[in-house]
Amino acid sequence: MESEPIRVVVTGAAGQIAYSLLYMIAKGDVFGSEQPLILHLLDIPPMMGVLEGVVMELSDCALPLLRSVVPTDDPVVAFKDVAAAFLVGAMPRKQGMERKDLLSANVKIFKVQGEALDKHAKKDVKVLVVGNPANTNALICSRYAPSIPKENFTAMTRLDQNRAQAQIAAKVNVPVASVSNVIIWGNHSSTQFPDASHGTVHMAGKDIPARDAVGDDVWLRTAFVETVQKRGAAVINARKMSSAMSAAKAAGDHMRDWFNGTPPGKFVSMGVISDGSYGAPKDVVFSFPVSIKNGKWEIVQGLVTDDFAKELLDVTGKELLEERAEAIAVIEA
Numbered sequence: 441m442e443s444e445p446i447r448v449v450v451t452g453a454a455g456q457i458a459y460s461l462l463y464m465i466a467k468g469d470v471f472g473s474e475q476p477l478i479l480h481l482l483d484i485p486p487m488m489g490v491l492e493g494v495v496m497e498l499s500d501c502a503l504p505l506l507r508s509v510v511p512t513d514d515p516v517v518a519f520k521d522v523a524a525a526f527l528v529g530a531m532p533r534k535q536g537m538e539r540k541d542l543l544s545a546n547v548k549i550f551k552v553q554g555e556a557l558d559k560h561a562k563k564d565v566k567v568l569v570v571g572n573p574a575n576t577n578a579l580i581c582s583r584y585a586p587s588i589p590k591e592n593f594t595a596m597t598r599l600d601q602n603r604a605q606a607q608i609a610a611k612v613n614v615p616v617a618s619v620s621n622v623i624i625w626g627n628h629s630s631t632q633f634p635d636a637s638h639g640t641v642h643m644a645g646k647d648i649p650a651r652d653a654v655g656d657d658v659w660l661r662t663a664f665v666e667t668v669q670k671r672g673a674a675v676i677n678a679r680k681m682s683s684a685m686s687a688a689k690a691a692g693d694h695m696r697d698w699f700n701g702t703p704p705g706k707f708v709s710m711g712v713i714s715d716g717s718y719g720a721p722k723d724v725v726f727s728f729p730v731s732i733k734n735g736k737w738e739i740v741q742g743l744v745t746d747d748f749a750k751e752l753l754d755v756t757g758k759e760l761l762e763e764r765a766e767a768i769a770v771i772e773a
């Protein structure tokens with residue numbers, strides 16, 4: 441018997457990440473080739489004309505799984521009965537805008553969306569925040585959706601993970617799928633810590649430590665970390681627009697793994713509510729290595745972090761505490 445369609449919302453649906461993401465979702469890359477879908481598309485009123493064009497294109501894709509599309513500028517309609525939410529839409533950083541101004545504009549958006557999720561979404565909705573500052577936006581969104589478990593709010597660091605795995609694969613000269621368990625710790629910002637010290641590379645029929653495969657610890661602690669931290673800026677410099685195709689792919693990877701789980705012994709990185717593991721501050725959305733089973737993530741425990749790692753974890757944790765304080769000041773003002 442055919443499954444009932446699930447409702448999935450994408451916000452920022454007229455934007456560039458959504459343009460790639462909607463196609464991936466609608467053709468079955470995220471929720472599987474047997475799962476019919478109803479897509480809810482949220483954007484702001486001035487974008488409704490553009491959104492109409494996106495709806496036309498989705499229709500013209502003639503995708504068998506896509507049962508209907510609900511374009512709207514009303515969060516109540518957008519979040520009604522959704523089982524999964526991709527919160528991509530956010531206020532972009534404009535010239536002359538301070539980090540504080542950006543945070544302030546976005547905190548307000550994610551407060552409204554949290555409240556709408558709380559009232560209208562399914563109680564087990566899985567929420568992925570892509571819009572920046574993604575970690576703090578996810579924290580605020582969760583705060584305004586108290587009837588939904590905090591574990592259901594996550595922030596995307598999968599693009600950073602994918603970038604890190606691609607760097608290792610290129611260095612060792614193996615296909616990217618041969619690289620596993622590279623971790624992104626902390627904030628999705630330039631303070632993130634891409635860490636290959638627990639990673640593995642599948643070579644000659646077995647998994648070997650990424651450090652041995654690379655054979656260059658200096659590179660792993662310098663050029664590798666910096667390349668991943670600054671990759672977003674490098675794409676903007678080259679393309680004159682921010683990462684979109686790769687961001688959409690990462691959002692799909694994140695949600696697919698959350699629904700389907702991770703294979704034994706493998707983990708992925710997600711921004712999740714921190715319980716203080718690995719010395720991270722509690723109650724911020726911090727990117728950790730997680731394994732996933734039955735739709736629930738768990739922070740991978742027992743990895744040994746050296747002094748170098750501890751120092752970088754500390755820097756990114758401090759930044760998240762600062763963002764949280766700024767965000768709360770905006771809300772409570």
Ligand code: NAX
Pocket residue numbers: 451452453454455456457458482483484487528529530531532549569570571572574596597598599600628682683684687
């Ligand atoms: P675009 O500017 O192309 O699209 C954003 C869309 O969001 C626009 O159509 C805008 O009208 C809409 N929007 C704004 N406020 C909204 C609201 N209150 N409700 C619904 N929609 C709203 O940006 P795009 O390139 O698609 O990037 C979207 C977000 O992803 C940005 O915040 C960006 O910084 C962030 N990114 C996050 C990444 C991550 O790894 N976490 C990587 C890629 C990307 O930079």
